[in-house]
Amino acid sequence: MLVGVMTAQLHMRGIASLKAKRSIVKGLIGRLKSRFNISVSEVDDQDIKTSAVIGIAIVCNESRFIDQQFDSIINFMRNDGRFYLGQIAREIFS
Numbered sequence: 001m002l003v004g005v006m007t008a009q010l011h012m013r014g015i016a017s018l019k020a021k022r023s024i025v026k027g028l029i030g031r032l033k034s035r036f037n038i039s040v041s042e043v044d045d046q047d048i049k050t051s052a053v054i055g056i057a058i059v060c061n062e063s064r065f066i067d068q069q070f071d072s073i074i075n076f077m078r079n080d081g082r083f084y085l086g087q088i089a090r091e092i093f094s
Contacts, residue, residue, distance in 0.1 A: 004058040004066035009086035
């Protein structure tokens with residue numbers, strides 16, 4: 001069994017309130033869960049209006065599949081026009 005873990009920092013411009021930020025982050029989390037069947041949550045910067053860090057976990061038996069999923073997730077997030085991606089960290093544990 002392999003576990004893939006990725007964190008991605010999101011930067012948002014023009015956000016006036018935490019409510020607006022949470023709307024964007026929750027929408028993204030819901031779409032990621034339904035599209036990729038992964039575990040995902042906001043893990044840091046909850047009280048910062050223009051930034052969020054999401055954590056993603058995948059359990060699988062092939063590291064190649066985990067890498068492909070992470071690549072697809074990154075591309076999916078990059079195509080969302082409401083934020084831009086900052087630092088991304090990926091790791092696979094066995």
